[in-house]
Amino acid sequence: MASIEMRDIVKTYGDHPVLHGVDLSIADGEFIVLVGPSGCGKSTLLRMIAGLESISSGTMSIDGREVNDLKPKDRDIAMVFQSYALYPHMTVADNMSYSLRLRRTAKEKIAAAVAAASAKLGLDPFLARRPKALSGGQRQRVAMGRAIVRQPKAFLFDEPLSNLDARLREQMRAEIKRMHAEFGATSVYVTHDQIEAMTLASRIVAMNAGAVQQIGAPLELYDRPANLFVAGFIGSPGMNMLDGTMVSDNGTSLVRLTNGTTIALGQAVDLPEGTSVTLGIRPEHVSIRPATGGVAAAVELVEPTGLGIILHLTVHGLPFKIFTSDRALLAPGTNLTVGFPAERLHLFGPDGRRIALDAPDGSGISSLTTS
Amino acid sequence: MTSSSTGSRPRKPFARRLADAAEPWLYTAPVLVLIVAVMLVPLVLGLSYAFRDIQLLNPFSGGFVGLDHFRELSQDTAFYRALRNTLWWTGASVFLQFFFGLILALLLDKPFAGRGLAQALVFLPWAVPTFLAGLNWAWMFNPVIGPLPHWMVSLGILSAPNNILADPQLAMWGPIIANVWWGIPFFAITLLAALQAIPRDLYEAAAIDGANPLQRFTSITLPFLAPTIAITVLLRTVWIANFADLIIVMTNGGPADRTQIVASYIFTQAFKRLDFGYASAIALVLLVLLLAYSMVIVVIRQRLIEKD
Numbered sequence: 001m002a003s004i005e006m007r008d009i010v011k012t013y014g015d016h017p018v019l020h021g022v023d024l025s026i027a028d029g030e031f032i033v034l035v036g037p038s039g040c041g042k043s044t045l046l047r048m049i050a051g052l053e054s055i056s057s058g059t060m061s062i063d064g065r066e067v068n069d070l071k072p073k074d075r076d077i078a079m080v081f082q083s084y085a086l087y088p089h090m091t092v093a094d095n096m097s098y099s100l101r102l103r104r105t106a107k108e109k110i111a112a113a114v115a116a117a118s119a120k121l122g123l124d125p126f127l128a129r130r131p132k133a134l135s136g137g138q139r140q141r142v143a144m145g146r147a148i149v150r151q152p153k154a155f156l157f158d159e160p161l162s163n164l165d166a167r168l169r170e171q172m173r174a175e176i177k178r179m180h181a182e183f184g185a186t187s188v189y190v191t192h193d194q195i196e197a198m199t200l201a202s203r204i205v206a207m208n209a210g211a212v213q214q215i216g217a218p219l220e221l222y223d224r225p226a227n228l229f230v231a232g233f234i235g236s237p238g239m240n241m242l243d244g245t246m247v248s249d250n251g252t253s254l255v256r257l258t259n260g261t262t263i264a265l266g267q268a269v270d271l272p273e274g275t276s277v278t279l280g281i282r283p284e285h286v287s288i289r290p291a292t293g294g295v296a297a298a299v300e301l302v303e304p305t306g307l308g309i310i311l312h313l314t315v316h317g318l319p320f321k322i323f324t325s326d327r328a329l330l331a332p333g334t335n336l337t338v339g340f341p342a343e344r345l346h347l348f349g350p351d352g353r354r355i356a357l358d359a360p361d362g363s364g365i366s367s368l369t370t371s
Numbered sequence: 372m373t374s375s376s377t378g379s380r381p382r383k384p385f386a387r388r389l390a391d392a393a394e395p396w397l398y399t400a401p402v403l404v405l406i407v408a409v410m411l412v413p414l415v416l417g418l419s420y421a422f423r424d425i426q427l428l429n430p431f432s433g434g435f436v437g438l439d440h441f442r443e444l445s446q447d448t449a450f451y452r453a454l455r456n457t458l459w460w461t462g463a464s465v466f467l468q469f470f471f472g473l474i475l476a477l478l479l480d481k482p483f484a485g486r487g488l489a490q491a492l493v494f495l496p497w498a499v500p501t502f503l504a505g506l507n508w509a510w511m512f513n514p515v516i517g518p519l520p521h522w523m524v525s526l527g528i529l530s531a532p533n534n535i536l537a538d539p540q541l542a543m544w545g546p547i548i549a550n551v552w553w554g555i556p557f558f559a560i561t562l563l564a565a566l567q568a569i570p571r572d573l574y575e576a577a578a579i580d581g582a583n584p585l586q587r588f589t590s591i592t593l594p595f596l597a598p599t600i601a602i603t604v605l606l607r608t609v610w611i612a613n614f615a616d617l618i619i620v621m622t623n624g625g626p627a628d629r630t631q632i633v634a635s636y637i638f639t640q641a642f643k644r645l646d647f648g649y650a651s652a653i654a655l656v657l658l659v660l661l662l663a664y665s666m667v668i669v670v671i672r673q674r675l676i677e678k679d
């Protein structure tokens with residue numbers, strides 16, 4: 001088990017920068033999930049930890065030892081690839097034992113390690129088969145098995161479940177969580193899947209365009225996104241973003257939207273009047289038919305998800321989404337009154353950074369650290 | 372005829388059934404006629420020469436001689452020498468072409484500046500006509516006009532700048548070297564194509580698992596290349612065993628038949644001695660030997676595939 005330290009990691013391909021100075025400290029036993037849009041450099045960062053990609057500048061250390069120039073095999077980490085990368089000419093058992101055989105581990109030890117891993121993953125019936133005779137889910141398990149037989153210092157996962165169907169993905173997600181709870185191995189996990197990120201992570205690292213946007217516990221990113229990017233990226237359906245300007249009235253602040261509607265923040269915010277800001281509210285936090293106040297809205301489109309429904313509305317011409325479990329609202333064309341509870345609002349300044357609304361005195365302005 | 376048509380199904384009239392049965396044959400007839408005319412007729416005709424006495428300069432020849440040619444062949448020491456030379460020529464050429472072709476393919480598989488140009492250049496020998504290649508190499512081995520003998524003396528390979536094509540001990544190396552030069556691109560192209568089809572992440576997974584380059588080669592590259600290697604070596608072996616152009620141009624089988632292979636021996640018999648009957652008999656033996664070899668390889672390959 002190991003800690004991983006990244007200091008100002010930069011990656012450029014030719015003169016094309018892909019990662020601009022990533023700082024990240026991963027403690028022993030942590031489960032770190034890297035999320036971000038396609039092409040933001042998640043895989044690149046993961047491959048740099050593995051040693052498959054050279055580090056343009058900055059330092060990477062594992063357990064306090066700099067590994068910049070260390071070959072992958074000397075870093076003692078295991079990686080699960082999205083394509084699984086199983087050796088097609090070896091049986092399942094040989095696939096799992098390959099690394100141990102290369103290390104000239106004793107035969108009995110190899111057999112014991114393979115048996116333990118295959119029992120844990122339910123691979124016993126397939127040990128003598130070649131990968132091409134396995135289903136996608138079974139291959140995925142072999143890839144996991146190949147990683148765990150080695151008992152490496154750390155596990156790296158690059159979208160390991162993205163080729164599985166939804167049900168299987170759910171199962172394997174739980175499996176991975178269970179294994180992490182059991183072994184406590186340091187893990188870095190790249191995914192596109194919100195739920196995987198939220199459920200597995202000790203901490204999520206949200207990345208965009210080669211830069212870390214926010215690092216924190218899943219609920220911290222959900223409740224207090226550091227900037228507009230994180231606010232929009234975390235959560236599904238995504239947060240509603242409304243552009244507006246600051247106005248103040250009787251010591252409390254309001255935001256006047258582009259269509260003229262004003263929304264009360266319920267506290268005074270120390271921003272000059274007329275500052276352009278963005279107001280965010282998650283679809284599940286909008287209240288329907290609020291007791292007081294409220295804005296008229298028309299239902300345009302209804303998307304039932306089973307768990308609830310996603311309503312697409314317009315508020316004075318602005319598109320808007322609500323997530324609700326009230327099935328009575330299923331019909332398009334319905335008119336509603338919606339409210340924006342002040343304690344659920346997120347405010348972002350002109351630079352896109354979060355402006356804290358939840359400070360007790362209601363006036364402090366602070367931005368969370370971003371890089 | 373209609374008396375039997377009282378069954379549950381009324382039968383069509385005979386002419387109708389005949390037309391139905393003949394229909395597919397009529398559609399394929401043009402192609403079948405073409406195949407028979409172009410492929411089978413010459414083959415059968417050629418093979419029939421082996422059992423006839425056909426000498427161009429003898430107007431009384433042409434009669435059927437049965438197995439006489441084969442009896443003569445079984446006593447022909449020149450033929451046995453040619454058979455041994457064929458083994459040596461084919462084995463050395465195929466092995467060296469394959470070996471250097473594989474190394475070249477492995478080098479060209481790695482990205483480097485100017486790879487596109489290098490790939491184009493490597494494939495150049497393939498485009499050179501064999502007769503030109505043979506003449507070119509013959510000149511290069513000639514100490515009067517070619518540099519090679521002098522270089523080999525400087526390197527200590529030869530004791531004096533002589534023409535190795537005239538040296539009974541070394542003459543076979545001349546056509547073999549020319550053949551290797553000419554045939555490397557074939558292996559380089561096919562092996563490179565096979566190499567590029569290997570998923571890169573397998574190598575990455577192996578690197579993480581702790582495999583060094585040699586271990587990656589033996590546990591990933593070789594198994595992936597095996598089917599291509601089997602089929603290309605089979606093809607090249609048959610091809611080179613039949614390939615007399617370079618030998619005819621460079622040594623014409625000499626000195627003292629030291630570079631005579633079966634294919635060039637056939638050529639000599641047919642076009643120098645103008646004994647087409649005897650040449651056809653030798654060709655038939657070569658055909659049978661190569662067919663047997665191909666069968667063995669196909670069976671071995673099948674076994675390997677079944678084991679997979």
Ligand SMILES: Nc1ncnc2c1ncn2[C@@H]1O[C@H](COP(=O)(O)OP(=O)(O)OP(=O)(O)O)[C@@H](O)[C@H]1O
Nearest residue numbers: 013016018036037038039040041042043044045192
């Ligand atoms: N060999 C390369 N040469 C040049 N650019 C590259 C190379 N490999 C990756 N890139 C670029 O680096 C950026 C980051 O790629 P990376 O694979 O890390 O993205 P990612 O975040 O993993 O995306 P995805 O979620 O789609 O897998 C991309 O813009 C990509 O085009």
Ligand SMILES: [Mg+2]
Nearest residue numbers: 042043044158
């Ligand atoms: Mg990726």
